[in-house]
Amino acid sequence: MPVIAARGLTLTIGATTILKGIDLTVAPGETLALLGHSGSGKSSLMAVLSGLERASGGSLAVAGADFAALDEDALALARRGRIGIVLQAFHLLPTMTALENVATPLELAGQADAWTVAARELEAVGLGHRLDHYPAQLSGGEQQRVAIARALAPRPALLFADEPTGNLDGATGAAIVDLLFTRRAEAGATLVLITHDAELAARADRVITLADGHIVADRRAG
Numbered sequence: 001m002p003v004i005a006a007r008g009l010t011l012t013i014g015a016t017t018i019l020k021g022i023d024l025t026v027a028p029g030e031t032l033a034l035l036g037h038s039g040s041g042k043s044s045l046m047a048v049l050s051g052l053e054r055a056s057g058g059s060l061a062v063a064g065a066d067f068a069a070l071d072e073d074a075l076a077l078a079r080r081g082r083i084g085i086v087l088q089a090f091h092l093l094p095t096m097t098a099l100e101n102v103a104t105p106l107e108l109a110g111q112a113d114a115w116t117v118a119a120r121e122l123e124a125v126g127l128g129h130r131l132d133h134y135p136a137q138l139s140g141g142e143q144q145r146v147a148i149a150r151a152l153a154p155r156p157a158l159l160f161a162d163e164p165t166g167n168l169d170g171a172t173g174a175a176i177v178d179l180l181f182t183r184r185a186e187a188g189a190t191l192v193l194i195t196h197d198a199e200l201a202a203r204a205d206r207v208i209t210l211a212d213g214h215i216v217a218d219r220r221a222g
């Protein structure tokens, strides 16, 4: 069974139609890079596929759940622990430290060792020395790494990342990408990655190109 099955997905916000009929099937464990010019709809597609935004039309099943039919609460429940998301704007909670940002969702999901796991995840992204810093006290790249730690901590089966290396220097970016791919492999997780970086895209099994709300190319590596 595919982990993502989208047919004719559309997204209209106000007078703007952003996604114009997306057909996409993703198999469990696949890694997928999403390319396209600025404004082509990459972040919007990710928002719909991850259940952050509701499609205006079409059908969408994610991990067997009918995302079009679920109400807000059921959708939140279906996503919790299963879908990890690293957003383009990191959406860290400003009143929480790095450690609290990572640990709180785990604690809410009932994980007993939430604080230990959170600290370990932050160490894995090179932030063991910044656990008690608030987002405003972190650099852009450090905030990005907190967001990545937060997404990885619940060990989601489906991981979305919107330009996860956008704010990182080459060496740090490469280390973070290695971490994403290693974790994906360990967990057999599905990874959907938005990137402008051709080298990063080349690491994915499959590269999808969006233009003006349509998929215009879908090619497999190798």
Ligand SMILES: Nc1ncnc2c1ncn2[C@@H]1O[C@H](COP(=O)(O)OP(=O)(O)OP(=O)(O)O)[C@@H](O)[C@H]1O
Pocket (backbone or CB within 6 Å): 013, 014, 016, 018, 036, 037, 038, 039, 040, 041, 042, 043, 044, 045, 088
């Ligand atoms: N809430 C909204 N209301 C109206 N239009 C929107 C809204 N959100 C996004 N758009 C428009 O939809 C289009 C696609 O936006 P999206 O953020 O998905 O692009 P993107 O491919 O992720 O671009 P980038 O590479 O710059 O991040 C853009 O033209 C944008 O202006």
Ligand SMILES: [Mg+2]
Pocket (backbone or CB within 6 Å): 042, 043, 044, 088, 162
């Ligand atoms: Mg975007």
